[in-house]
Amino acid sequence: MKFRTIAASLALVVAAGCAPAQSGSTGEGGDERTGTLRVWLFDEANRDPKEKVVDQAIAEFEAAHEGVTVDVQWIAVESRADKFAGAFNDPANAPDVAEFGNTDLAGYVEAGAFADLTGDVESWEHGADLLPDVLDTATVDGKVYGIPWFTGIRALYYRTDVFAELGLEPPATLAELAETARAVRQAKPDMYGISVGGKYVYAMLPFLWASGGELARPENGQWTSALTSPEAIRGVTAFADLISPGICPPEQCADFTGTQSVQAFAGGKAAMTIGGDFNRKAVEEGGLKGKYAVVPLPGTERGSIAPAFAGGNLLGVFGASERRGLGVEFAQLLASPKYQSEMYSAMGNLPTLASVQRELARNDPFLQPFVESMAAGTRFVPATPAWSQIDAQGVLPTAIQRIATGEARAREALADAERQMNEAFGG
Amino acid sequence: MATRELTPAPARTAVPPARRTRRRGRDGRSAALYLAPAAVLLLGVLAYPIYQLVVISLYDYGQAEAAGNAPLVFLGLENYADLLRRTQFWVVLAKTLGFAAVCVVGSLAVGTALAVLASRVRAVPRMLLFLAALGAWATPAVAGSYVWLFLFDADFGLVNEVLAGLGFDGMAGHSWTFGTYSAFGLVAMEVIWCSFPFVMVTMYAGIKGIPDEVVEAASLDGASWPRIATAVILPMLRPLLLIATIQSIIWDFKVFTQIYVMTNGGGVAGRNLVLNVYAYQQAFAGQEYGQGAAIGVVMTLILLSVTALYVRSQRRSVELT
Known part of the structure; x- marks a missing residue:
């Protein structure tokens, strides 16, 4: 008999709670003045x-x-x-x-x-x-x-003293940026040409957008990833190529976040970085006051500006x-x-x-x-709740890191990322 | 010891049938009373969460659903099917099993070796050994992970400095956490470091519990030391070894903190993900609780079956000896 009561109460519990908990829908709210x-x-x-x-x-x-x-x-x-x-x-x-x-x-x-x-x-x-x-x-x-x-908004920070010493000009295109960075590291092997990292997605996005690529396109109210378009592949590759032994070695840089990239620059370890207006204090507290300048991150064409995030x-x-x-x-x-x-x-x-x-x-x-x-036009990540998930799952950093470490070719890594993004959009 | 526990007590059957039921009824009631607090506690903190975990794993349950702003969609086993379809899940699972196996074997080997050492040295070195082990044991996982990271830091780490000082010039600035195996190895060493003390203390107690007469008798019979160790001491330690191994399997399969901290959330390009970190990254950070619950259920099942298989194999060999 006892077993029957126990079984019955268990069944009751199961029946009452056979769906996960949900809190009530948001209330109407009010407009009290005190x-x-x-x-x-x-x-x-x-x-x-x-x-x-x-x-x-x-x-x-x-x-x-x-x-x-x-x-x-x-x-x-x-x-x-x-x-x-x-x-x-x-x-x-x-x-x-x-x-x-x-x-x-x-x-x-x-x-x-x-x-x-x-x-x-x-x-x-x-x-x-x-x-x-x-x-x-x-x-x-x-x-x-x-x-x-x-x-x-992020732009290109560079060391005026290092550039003057090596006779370099701030780069006018993204291709020049890579060349300049390589030249710096060649002359100063203990310095990163530019400090960027595999986890610095907001520095990668301007490369993607400047090359004409997009993260995703909205079609009939459903987002679809566009990472495997030739433009996107070109853009992401251009960024991932900066994480290479001749510029910013993957052993150190592949795992850099935005903050770490800026810290490396502020600590005098890099000739350039991509940093925000909000990074000024960090850079000047690193002792670089008067030794650095900022220009807009160039686009692919001379005189253009890469769309900022x-x-x-x-x-x-x-x-x-x-x-x-x-x-x-x-x-x-x-x-x-x-x-x-x-x-x-x-x-x-x-x-x-x-x-x-x-x-x-x-x-x-x-x-x-x-x-x-900002005046040249800024861009934004897909305005969908799936973005938080894509961000938390590290989809883009993983793709950048796989390309930078040579674990996968750009097309392959981005195809995987595209699949994961579409899964997030679909779910 | 274990064999005695495993054989059923023969005394019971001698009780006459009529009296037996009455006594069993009374015994049962008082036993139930004694067990009730534990049962309530287990129901509350174990059964109910597991039940919830299973239920959530059957739904599309994200932040919007939890907040009551989207209708609940029952998916059945879709979350599981989705998980098993992913190549990454299988890769991570294989890495987790390999990593856990290395950690289990490592901590058992180190712990047992040091227990043998502790049982054969004088009091002062033994005390020092135990203090060092307890220090490692008492260190919080996060703190321990950071200390190891500092030691193995590419630019400022003591290890690289010493190696470079010894003439290994290539080691200056060497990154220990970059390569897949090197990062796993480093984390495994840290895990072994903080989990061997449990094995050591358990095994030491076991060794101390073996009567001297047994060993003496064996050596009088002319058994060599290796033979005494493998044929006398080890079988007597088997029950304890069983407990230590199961504990280690459970701990090392579920490693989270060390991997999360030392490889910065799963290593470059997710090469050092283990199942627990993968579940967190894929599901809970992304607020896909249904998917995360499915991973949790799968992990529980794997852990239960690994442990059950191990216990069964051990039980059989115990019965044979």
Whole structure:
């Protein structure tokens, strides 16, 4: 008899739970005008300057809105996936406003967590001033889900002292870039011609795009990888060829990430690197102040600029937020011209408003090459949730590394990568 | 020892039938009472998670599904079929088995050798040996991995410096983590380093537990030392060796931290992936929980069958001796 009760209760448990758990769909949210506004911002290696700017904005916001307090939580970039997944699964504990990377956007939108801000951006006084390429990175299926807070553009850093000593000119095409890099390492065997790495996908993408290739194409609402087109193969090969004994030996460079590539340059181990406007501090703290310059990464033709990857962070409002209006207003305040330029002086982040960018570039020649790259047109990764998966599975780094180490020919490695990408798009 | 456990107790059958059922009923009830806490605990922390794992592996279960923003799609065995179709899965599985085998054999050999050594030296060197082993044992896996990485660092590592100093000029700047075998070898050494102490302590206890008279008798009968070791000591240690081996198989098959840290998430172009890291990279980092659960179930099954096969083979040989 006892066994029967046990069996029955077991059957009940099985019947009740024969599907994996799902949390309830995101709530409707509300528009309360008082109370605590919860905000998630990314923690940075050196947070103090960022925190000061944010504190200033909070003080201004709280003074303008009686009965409102802003509570900021700092989220580590590395553990963001867990944090956000937790917030999506439990809307009651989600913040009202959150900063997030634009490459994560499509996945977050699929989870249905963020509110549609299209109308709020249109009616915003600075909405029309947002750079179109940047606003595109905040858009999924024609709807805007975040206010672009700042953007990051990469360009070519090079050592002016080394170039002067060897009588070299900054390269005008990608082919010249490889030649110049080879020439440097020949003259200085303990230096990398250019420090790039197998895991530095954002440095590879401009090569791919400049050669006329694409990561993937949308066809009838379904993305299809385009990595095996002749243009894409040419572009990826041109990048992977930089990871070779004559330029940046695979033993050291095949596993470099973007940060490691820039560190090698900042440490004086490389004559060139591909770095972002946000890497300026790292490079100057490495003791290279006055010994380096930045030019836009050249394209395949003389005088052209390789399309840069438009990275950057957005400020979104959670759909389940009880204080939607306040959340939008706070995000707009942080993204206003005043705080964008404050953030630039604090962290070196490139603004997303055209007028602020122009203004800053006029006063700071360092920004010129980045603004120029941006004006030449930027590109973005496929706006689909599958991108997070492709990124996490290391599909592109694996392909680059297989080519660079000679484990596979470019066509073969890219065909494998294409298959994996299509699997991710299909699933 | 093991043989005694394995033969059924004959006393039971002597009990008369009527009394037996009554007693068995009472015994059963108190046994159930005593076992209940353990059963509840096991149900909660073992059975339920495994049940969930199996259920999730039958669905297309990603972040959107978990958040309740997309309908659940029942896939049946599609996740498994998909996994078994991938060449990379089989390559990673083969590498994992090879890597685990090397680690198991290595830690057993090192652990047993040092246990024999410990049983034959004086107290002070033995204490030093145990302190060193316990130090390695107590080191957290992440910390241990980083220490080994520093030692074998291409530019600043002590090992390269010493080798270069000894005249091996080619070793200056040599990258230990670049080549497939060199990276696996390095990680295997670290795994052996942090798992031999368990084997050593277990085997030492076993060796100490062998009565002196047995060994004495064998040597009086004229057995040589190798013969005593293989024909007397080893069979007596077999039950302990069995436990140490099963533990090592389970640990080394599931290695994650060392590979993840030392080869930077699976090595250049994923050459050093093992199953656990592969599952994490393919499924959990990519938030494809259904696919990841399928890998988890497959791993559990492989581990269970390897262990079962091993236990069976050992049991048979124990019964023969």
